[in-house]
Amino acid sequence: MLFALLGLHAALAVGAPPLARRWGRGVFLACALAPGAMSVYAAVQAPAVLAGEEIRTTLAWAPSLGVTGDLRLDAFGLLMVALVSGIGTLVFVYAFGYFSAPRADLGKFAATLTAFAGSMLGLVLADNLLFLFVFWELTSITSYLLIGFEDRKAEARDAAMQALLTTGIGGLALLGGLVIIGEAAGTYSLSAVLADPPTGGAVPAGLVLCLLGAFTKSAQVPFHTWLPGAMAAPTPVSAYLHSATMVKAGIYLVARFAPAFASEPGWRPLVITVGIATMLVGAWRALRQHDLKLLLAYGTVSQLGFLMVLFGVGTPKATFAGAALLLAHGIFKAALFMIVGIVDHEAHTRDLRQLSGLRRAMPATFAVAAVTAASMAGLPPLLGFISKEAAFEALVRGGVGPLGMLALIGAVVGSVLTFAYSARFVWGAFGHKRGETGLVGPAVHAPPWYFLAPVLVLGALTLVLGLVPAPADPLVNQGAVSLDPAWSPEALALWHGVTMALWLSVVVVGAGAALFAARRTVERVQALVPALPGAKEAYESSVRGVLWTAKRLTAVMQNGSLPIYLSVITVTVVVLPGAALLAGNGMPELPALAAHPMQVAVAALVIIAGLGAARSRRRFSAVLLLGAVGYGVAVLFVIQGAPDLALTQLLVETLTIVIFVLVLRHLPARFDTARVSFSRPLRAAIAVGVGVFVFAFALVAGGARTADPVSDEYLARSLSEAQGRNVVNVILVDFRSLDTLGEIVVLVVAALGITALVSATRAVGDRPPLDGPSASDRGDAASPEADEQEAAAPRAGAREPGR
Numbered sequence: 001m002l003f004a005l006l007g008l009h010a011a012l013a014v015g016a017p018p019l020a021r022r023w024g025r026g027v028f029l030a031c032a033l034a035p036g037a038m039s040v041y042a043a044v045q046a047p048a049v050l051a052g053e054e055i056r057t058t059l060a061w062a063p064s065l066g067v068t069g070d071l072r073l074d075a076f077g078l079l080m081v082a083l084v085s086g087i088g089t090l091v092f093v094y095a096f097g098y099f100s101a102p103r104a105d106l107g108k109f110a111a112t113l114t115a116f117a118g119s120m121l122g123l124v125l126a127d128n129l130l131f132l133f134v135f136w137e138l139t140s141i142t143s144y145l146l147i148g149f150e151d152r153k154a155e156a157r158d159a160a161m162q163a164l165l166t167t168g169i170g171g172l173a174l175l176g177g178l179v180i181i182g183e184a185a186g187t188y189s190l191s192a193v194l195a196d197p198p199t200g201g202a203v204p205a206g207l208v209l210c211l212l213g214a215f216t217k218s219a220q221v222p223f224h225t226w227l228p229g230a231m232a233a234p235t236p237v238s239a240y241l242h243s244a245t246m247v248k249a250g251i252y253l254v255a256r257f258a259p260a261f262a263s264e265p266g267w268r269p270l271v272i273t274v275g276i277a278t279m280l281v282g283a284w285r286a287l288r289q290h291d292l293k294l295l296l297a298y299g300t301v302s303q304l305g306f307l308m309v310l311f312g313v314g315t316p317k318a319t320f321a322g323a324a325l326l327l328a329h330g331i332f333k334a335a336l337f338m339i340v341g342i343v344d345h346e347a348h349t350r351d352l353r354q355l356s357g358l359r360r361a362m363p364a365t366f367a368v369a370a371v372t373a374a375s376m377a378g379l380p381p382l383l384g385f386i387s388k389e390a391a392f393e394a395l396v397r398g399g400v401g402p403l404g405m406l407a408l409i410g411a412v413v414g415s416v417l418t419f420a421y422s423a424r425f426v427w428g429a430f431g432h433k434r435g436e437t438g439l440v441g442p443a444v445h446a447p448p449w450y451f452l453a454p455v456l457v458l459g460a461l462t463l464v465l466g467l468v469p470a471p472a473d474p475l476v477n478q479g480a481v482s483l484d485p486a487w488s489p490e491a492l493a494l495w496h497g498v499t500m501a502l503w504l505s506v507v508v509v510g511a512g513a514a515l516f517a518a519r520r521t522v523e524r525v526q527a528l529v530p531a532l533p534g535a536k537e538a539y540e541s542s543v544r545g546v547l548w549t550a551k552r553l554t555a556v557m558q559n560g561s562l563p564i565y566l567s568v569i570t571v572t573v574v575v576l577p578g579a580a581l582l583a584g585n586g587m588p589e590l591p592a593l594a595a596h597p598m599q600v601a602v603a604a605l606v607i608i609a610g611l612g613a614a615r616s617r618r619r620f621s622a623v624l625l626l627g628a629v630g631y632g633v634a635v636l637f638v639i640q641g642a643p644d645l646a647l648t649q650l651l652v653e654t655l656t657i658v659i660f661v662l663v664l665r666h667l668p669a670r671f672d673t674a675r676v677s678f679s680r681p682l683r684a685a686i687a688v689g690v691g692v693f694v695f696a697f698a699l700v701a702g703g704a705r706t707a708d709p710v711s712d713e714y715l716a717r718s719l720s721e722a723q724g725r726n727v728v729n730v731i732l733v734d735f736r737s738l739d740t741l742g743e744i745v746v747l748v749v750a751a752l753g754i755t756a757l758v759s760a761t762r763a764v765g766d767r768p769p770l771d772g773p774s775a776s777d778r779g780d781a782a783s784p785e786a787d788e789q790e791a792a793a794p795r796a797g798a799r800e801p802g803r
Contacts, residue, residue, distance in 0.1 A: 002057050002071040002125055005041060009034040009118025013111045020107030025099045027110045032092035035117050038085035042078055049078050050478045056127070072127035072191060075478035079323060080124035080252060082475065083244040083330040088117045090454035094338050095236040097451030098345065109149055113237065116142035120245040124252060129178040129188045136174065136217070139246045140167045146241075147233040159229035162539060166226040167246075170216025174253075177209030190256065197260040207261055210253065211270060218250030218304045221278045225536040228297040235341030238293065242300045243334035248326070251304065255311040255322060259484035262314025271312030272403050276410030278305030283417030287519075288526045292340045292350045292429055296333070299376070299421055302414060303329050309407050310391055316487035317394040320480040324387040324492065327476060328375060328462065332384055335372040335458035336425070339365060342447045342455070343429055347440045352428025357441035359430040364452060366430045368459035375462040377422035378415060378508060381494050382466035385505070388415060390492070392501035412504055419512025424519060466494065563679075567686055574686075574693045581693070581700060598639050606632035614687070617670050623660040627653050644728040659751075662758050 012034045020027040045055060059069035099106060119138035126132035148160030182188040184198035219227035261267055282301030289295040310322035342365055344350045359366040375384030395411055398404035465472045469492035477489035594600045606629050613625035630653030637646035714727055724730035732740045
């Protein structure tokens with residue numbers, strides 16, 4: 001059933017464009033069927049799953065490689081499904097109201113958004129590390145398409161590329177980490193790895209790579225800059241991405257891994273440090289934003305840091321607090337982004353400096369905004385307050401040494417900033433700004449009911465679950481138990497008595513209110529802080545550096561010079577396999593240099609002919625000398641007692657010479673004589689290096705054989721099975737007949753190509769020249785004197801063939 005529901009997402013993604021052409025924006029309601037069906041299914045299965053059962057299903061994907069598509073729905077998966085599909089359904093309904101004007105690309109947008117929802121759903125259900133990685137990357141690709149949806153805007157294209165590059169680099173790191181952990185555990189089953197986590201060896205390195213992937217995906221410092229840039233996407237995407245989907249992927253991974261791996265060296269210092277830094281940087285920057293959407297975006301960065309700390313600590317209490325905050329954040333952040341979309345839709349601006357008095361124009365929207373922002377700030381009696389109390393309580397209890405105190409201080413300071421920017425959001429969007437004129441205010445119309453309905457649902461949820469948290473209690477507690485079986489469930493409650501967590505909440509509210517009251521002073525202080533190079537500047541510098549390096553390398557490696565291309569290829573052949581050759585077990589025992597004096601004489605002739613070919617300045621002479629080399633090798637075969645090979649070599653050399661002669665008729669008679677001062681010794685060095693490497697490789701390869709040669713079997717079976725005494729012929733015709741057929745086809749195709757090339761060259765050469773025939777056009781018919789003059793003449797224009 002789980003695969004069927006994923007298939008429903010895929011089917012609606014494919015069918016969205018034609019549905020949009022018929023139904024217009026109604027396509028969003030049709031696509032809402034996919035997350036809606038998943039929500040209904042999860043609700044039906046919830047009693048059993050919360051009782052401890054797990055729903056599993058498997059699809060054989062690449063069984064020969066041990067890769068299967070395993071899906072598992074446990075209690076924490078149920079919590080994630082509630083966010084992904086529950087909020088997803090509301091986002092699709094919201095998109096129906098958001099896109100009020102007809103657009104030709106609504107089908108593409110709905111299709112991508114549905115695929116995005118399905119990708120995130122697959123990610124939280126996957127029980128195979130490689131399967132999880134596939135959905136991980138699908139979320140990156142679909143988010144790239146959604147962020148860059150307004151592709152005519154350079155801002156949208158740049159933001160989409162930044163998101164793809166940042167999360168893509170993290171994805172590669174994650175793949176390396178998952179492979180290391182999977183190999184160390186002996187299985188790629190996520191549940192099996194977490195039940196019996198591997199330790200030692202390369203596992204710490206694998207965990208760091210996994211954390212790197214999680215940090216990039218969940219916009220942790222210093223990879224956080226892509227998330228505010230993603231505000232270029234339409235608001236339904238922002239609401240979905242920031243609350244329930246891609247940015248939660250890294251949090252989800254850390255939540256799964258932390259109970260099993262948090263005690264590994266380096267895990268807690270790394271996660272807590274990065275999480276606290278992210279929380280403080282995001283909250284501080286949220287205080288200086290004038291765009292409501294950017295304010296919330298940096299607020300998301302801050303909250304993701306808070307979640308990273310809670311789940312990364314890895315203690316049962318912190319895991320429980322993380323699950324509670326995960327649910328609360330998904331609800332209030334989705335609602336707040338939707339509210340920004342409504343404000344922008346009705347007032348045509350998101351700049352809080354241009355808004356005033358919307359509270360009276362949109363009272364219902366203001367009420368929901370006040371409730372959800374209060375939940376984000378951690379005020380009672382809302383779900384955000386309960387989750388923040390649980391977080392403070394978990395950090396107060398500690399259990400992780402000085403790092404726990406650092407996490408507690410950072411969380412309190414970050415919560416103070418969170419309170420301040422939450423109040424700034426409500427004041428900026430709906431407050432009355434006295435003494436300022438020309439602002440957008442009471443004339444704004446209230447949104448239609450279907451546009452506001454999803455926001456009302458989310459606002460009601462954060463209020464009701466705050467007053468009566470019992471409905472959310474099993475989801476959060478059992479979700480924590482499925483992550484860490486050591487957790488003993490305790491009820492979510494609005495009141496726990498006068499505890500340290502409550503006093504910390506009082507401090508947060510008091511300091512946050514004071515910070516908001518002094519907002520103008522804070523703005524002046526922020527303006528005085530010098531603008532230091534940050535992560536965004538580092539990203540832009542990195543991109544510029546990569547592009548510059550690519551251009552320089554392209555200019556060197558792709559300059560149109562055939563000698564340079566050949567030099568690069570041959571040097572690569574010498575350096576890479578040559579290094580492996582030197583690092584191997586050394587040279588084997590060398591065979592006798594020669595078995596017959598004639599071999600020495602013929603070999604000497606071959607060497608002389610080869611040197612003559614290298615020294616020759618005329619192409620025709622070089623070809624003849626190369627042919628002499630081939631014929632000399634044929635003679636060596638005869639001396640060695642292999643007349644069949646000699647005959648084959650003779651035929652091949654003859655055919656090669658004939659083809660060369662046909663081609664040479666249309667090439668200049670002489671090689672190019674234009675040289676750079678250092679080209680000759682460099683070419684000689686490369687040639688000597690290639691020769692030495694080939695010689696050494698042939699010796700090592702010949703001496704590296706450990707099994708019986710296959711030629712023995714050919715010799716044994718040639719007469720008995722193929723009734724042939726000529727083993728070479730039997731191999732070509734009987735044992736490897738298909739290979740021979742393929743080789744013949746290749747030769748025929750090559751011959752046809754050469755024939756066409758020669759014919760085309762001849763046709764071009766037959767055309768009357770514009771300025772009379774040149775020396776090169778006359779080819780080998782030119783006199784030696786003309787060739788000398790041509791070779792000595794300065795070359796201009798296009799390069800000659802073969803240069």
